[in-house]
Amino acid sequence: MREKTRVISTARFSLPAVCVFFALVALSDATPVQAQQRYRQWGNPDGARSGSGQTQKFVDRLNRLIIEAAKSRAADPRFLNDLRDLARSFDRPWRRRVFYDDFRDGNFTTDPAWTVSAGRYWVEKGWGLRSSIEPGPAAAPSGDTGNKRLRGKDAAIAILGAVLGQAAGNRGGANAPAPAALTSVAGIQTRVRITNAFAIKFELSSWLGKGNGRGQKQTGKFEIGPYRGIAAGAGYRLTYRPGGVFELLRVSPRGTGIIDAVSATALEDRKPHAIEWTRRADGVMSVTVDGKQILSATDRGLRRGFNGIQIINRGGDYIVKRVAVYGVN
Known part of the structure; x- marks a missing residue:
């Protein structure tokens, strides 16, 4: 019975962790070459410094996974904090x-x-x-009559x-x-x-x-x-x-x-x-x-x-x- 419980707990941790892992891989693979293949270059000076909008989409997905994992307590809090810091370094919420x-x-x-x-x-x-x-x-002292x-x-x-x-x-x-x-x-x-x-x-x-x-x-x-x-x-x-x-x-x-x-x-x-x-x-x-x-x-x-x-x-x-x-x- 203990072994069965342990297996369920491990599976509960692994699914969000695996999702996060693949999200990180996708984020790291969002190279400028792939972005150019999928999207035409846009000369808007107001574009995010981090690159194409595809990177931001991956960040949004990663943030949603982090929220879900935190709610279900499916991962170590320190691990989730590290993921939040990573996502924040790529995230640009000022889009309007x-x-x-x-x-x-x-x-x-x-x-x-x-x-x-x-x-x-x-x-x-x-x-x-x-x-x-x-x-x-320099301003003259107050009351000075020599101005x-x-x-x-x-x-x-x-x-x-x-x-x-x-x-x-x-x-x-x-x-x-x-x-x-x-x-x-x-x-x-x-x-x-x-x-x-x-x-x-x-x-x-x-x-x-x-x-x-x-x-x-x-x-x-x-x-x-x-x-x-x-x-x-x-x-x-x-x-x-x-x-x-x-x-x-x-x-x-x-x-x-x-x-x-x-x-x-x-x-x-x-x-x-x-x-x-x-x-x-x-x-x-x-x-x-x-x-x-x-x-x-x-x-x-x-x-x-x-x-x-x-x-x-x-x-x-x-x-x-x-x-x-x-x-x-």
Whole structure:
């Protein structure tokens, strides 16, 4: 009787394990050669980096097998966890594109519509959405009566430049010359519903301003990320500081906290760099630059979705060539 029970238990384990084994074999055999034989090459830039949709189908099947095996307790939990990690490395759940803009039309105020909340932005023809803020002098202490004021002709020129610059920035015109910055921050955002698990792809180039040559300390910061409520509300932000420092931030009513930071390759070569930032349903976030992972961290502080994406320039000269946002079903 014991032997019979043992045989049944072994068979119960073997069937899901064998199914998983063959799923893994099929996944490993999904080579680009076979994919090309079955499907024609598709030049969609929004396609998954992992290859054809056939790989994703195998991952979905493997995930279903793992769920069934876990429910029936047909395999060792540690073995199932290893399988989940393997499937996660191939899985791309962000399959629904919810936003895209490459600024080729030379305008950012329509289709889709961006709103400038501070400073100014313009479309640099052939490059993308640009904002430039030169580092300003240190602020004078509060109550200081020695502040230098603009008078006469200088004041009139400054006011006229600010008015003309704001008017050009609000129109979203292309190739608008950048006047002297009268602010230390520039912000722009657009409304779009984004799931809590998301993928944001964008191309960024960083341009050194005058007086920021080699050997000098770089100041300023570029920020991008989804927000909830108003643009300055809760959300996540990926920041870049000239010199190669990347940070993941969580913004909440309690303040801003650093989730993780890393010093990576600097982007000050005036060339577009492909950056991808993903967040999974379990809070795991990853950042890659030109296909190389530089950050991986977990944060579950914000569990609901978002209703917009924002870009902030806190000092520097940056161009966003294109940006795409993906959500989960």
